[in-house]
Amino acid sequence: MPEPQPTAFASRPSLARRGADPKQERSARTRLRVLVGAAELFTERGFRQTSVKDVADRVEMTKGAVYFHYPTKEALAVAIVEEHYARWPKLLGDVTDERLGPMDTVARMLERAAEAFQDDVIVQAGARLQIERPHIDAELPTPYVDWIALLESLLTSALEAGELRPDVTPDKAARALVSAFFGSQHVSDVLSRRADVVSRWQELGTLLFRAIRAE
Amino acid sequence: MPEPQPTAFASRPSLARRGADPKQERSARTRLRVLVGAAELFTERGFRQTSVKDVADRVEMTKGAVYFHYPTKEALAVAIVEEHYARWPKLLGDVTDERLGPMDTVARMLERAAEAFQDDVIVQAGARLQIERPHIDAELPTPYVDWIALLESLLTSALEAGELRPDVTPDKAARALVSAFFGSQHVSDVLSRRADVVSRWQELGTLLFRAIRAE
Numbered sequence: 001m002p003e004p005q006p007t008a009f010a011s012r013p014s015l016a017r018r019g020a021d022p023k024q025e026r027s028a029r030t031r032l033r034v035l036v037g038a039a040e041l042f043t044e045r046g047f048r049q050t051s052v053k054d055v056a057d058r059v060e061m062t063k064g065a066v067y068f069h070y071p072t073k074e075a076l077a078v079a080i081v082e083e084h085y086a087r088w089p090k091l092l093g094d095v096t097d098e099r100l101g102p103m104d105t106v107a108r109m110l111e112r113a114a115e116a117f118q119d120d121v122i123v124q125a126g127a128r129l130q131i132e133r134p135h136i137d138a139e140l141p142t143p144y145v146d147w148i149a150l151l152e153s154l155l156t157s158a159l160e161a162g163e164l165r166p167d168v169t170p171d172k173a174a175r176a177l178v179s180a181f182f183g184s185q186h187v188s189d190v191l192s193r194r195a196d197v198v199s200r201w202q203e204l205g206t207l208l209f210r211a212i213r214a215e
Numbered sequence: 216m217p218e219p220q221p222t223a224f225a226s227r228p229s230l231a232r233r234g235a236d237p238k239q240e241r242s243a244r245t246r247l248r249v250l251v252g253a254a255e256l257f258t259e260r261g262f263r264q265t266s267v268k269d270v271a272d273r274v275e276m277t278k279g280a281v282y283f284h285y286p287t288k289e290a291l292a293v294a295i296v297e298e299h300y301a302r303w304p305k306l307l308g309d310v311t312d313e314r315l316g317p318m319d320t321v322a323r324m325l326e327r328a329a330e331a332f333q334d335d336v337i338v339q340a341g342a343r344l345q346i347e348r349p350h351i352d353a354e355l356p357t358p359y360v361d362w363i364a365l366l367e368s369l370l371t372s373a374l375e376a377g378e379l380r381p382d383v384t385p386d387k388a389a390r391a392l393v394s395a396f397f398g399s400q401h402v403s404d405v406l407s408r409r410a411d412v413v414s415r416w417q418e419l420g421t422l423l424f425r426a427i428r429a430e
Contacts, residue, residue, distance in 0.1 A: 190358060
């Protein structure tokens with residue numbers, strides 16, 4: 001299969017990949033600790049109901065120490081959303097390494113993403129912050145468009161490989177998958193705090209793949 | 216087909232159905248005017264970014280007159296969400312009158328709901344307020360569960376009528392449809408302010424019905 005277009009997910013910095021200098025590493029670890037504490041609180045309570053003081057208490061640091069790394073609560077939100085998006089190029093790399101066909105790559109990407117929405121607090125907090133974006137006074141990346149572009153690229157490969165039903169077009173199928181995936185994890189969030197994202201997505205994804213994949 | 220279970224949509228009061236007394240009618244019209252003005256603002260800006268003063272200005276009334284009908288901004292939000300939910304039993308009645316088979320009833324309900332999400336500001340505002348529910352200090356009904364119950368009931372009739380694929384179960388298909396519908400209208404909201412809910416749902420719904428309906 002053709003390589004997925006590298007432009008589909010804009011490359012974004014990930015904390016995990018920062019410098020090797022011991023002092024820098026310690027600083028990166030502290031930043032990550034703050035970020036995870038903030039992500040837990042944003043996921044549990046939302047952006048507005050969380051203060052920087054709450055974050056400091058959660059990670060057992062002073063407010064000043066938190067402010068040293070993130071000057072505002074908005075900066076914390078932006079960093080979490082960026083970290084959320086940094087997950088996907090990494091996931092794409094992992095799944096590409098499995099050398100599946102294009103349709104199986106799409107299915108695997110979404111399956112792994114469902115696992116991340118169920119288990120990874122950075123991913124959960126990023127999704128909640130995106131939902132709350134009208135309440136956050138900061139520029140956040142436009143959601144959904146990178147995922148739609150990535151899946152459209154993979155589904156175009158699937159079309160070329162004869163893996164799509166003849167009446168399915170990559171752009172429409174990509175939008176359908178992303179919309180359905182988003183809805184699935186959101187309804188799971190509201191009704192069961194994302195405890196069942198994986199099984200809920202499996203139910204919905206199975207139906208969609210049946211309708212998209214060539215028989 | 217069996218009648219849809221009347222419990223699926225809890226009966227909720229609708230302003231349109233209030234008393235026949237001229238004074239009561241005038242009061243109901245005024246309440247509706249306030250509600251539509253508030254719904255426009257909540258849809259455009261969200262709950263937090265809208266004040267009761269903004270609502271009063273929008274409908275060209277005094278703040279006192281708005282407060283006379285709705286004592287708090289939260290009361291406005293609750294009334295809009297109730298009015299949103301009052302749409303669905305009415306829609307179910309209309310669609311039931313078309314006397315379609317159960318699967319076609321499901322499809323028609325969702326098609327008509329997509330039209331409402333695209334064109335009806337009360338429906339749009341209700342959906343946005345449900346998304347913003349963690350920011351609203353009032354009890355709102357749990358979203359999704361009534362729709363899931365209604366579709367499960369209709370899909371059970373479809374199963375009995377032999378209209379479902381043998382491996383499809385009504386509960387899973389109902390959750391899948393509701394999750395996908397919600398995702399579709401939400402992604403449309405974020406990317407194009409709901410201008411294309413109907414066509415986006417048509418794309419996604421077509422795929423799902425292909426996977427659910429017996430061949």
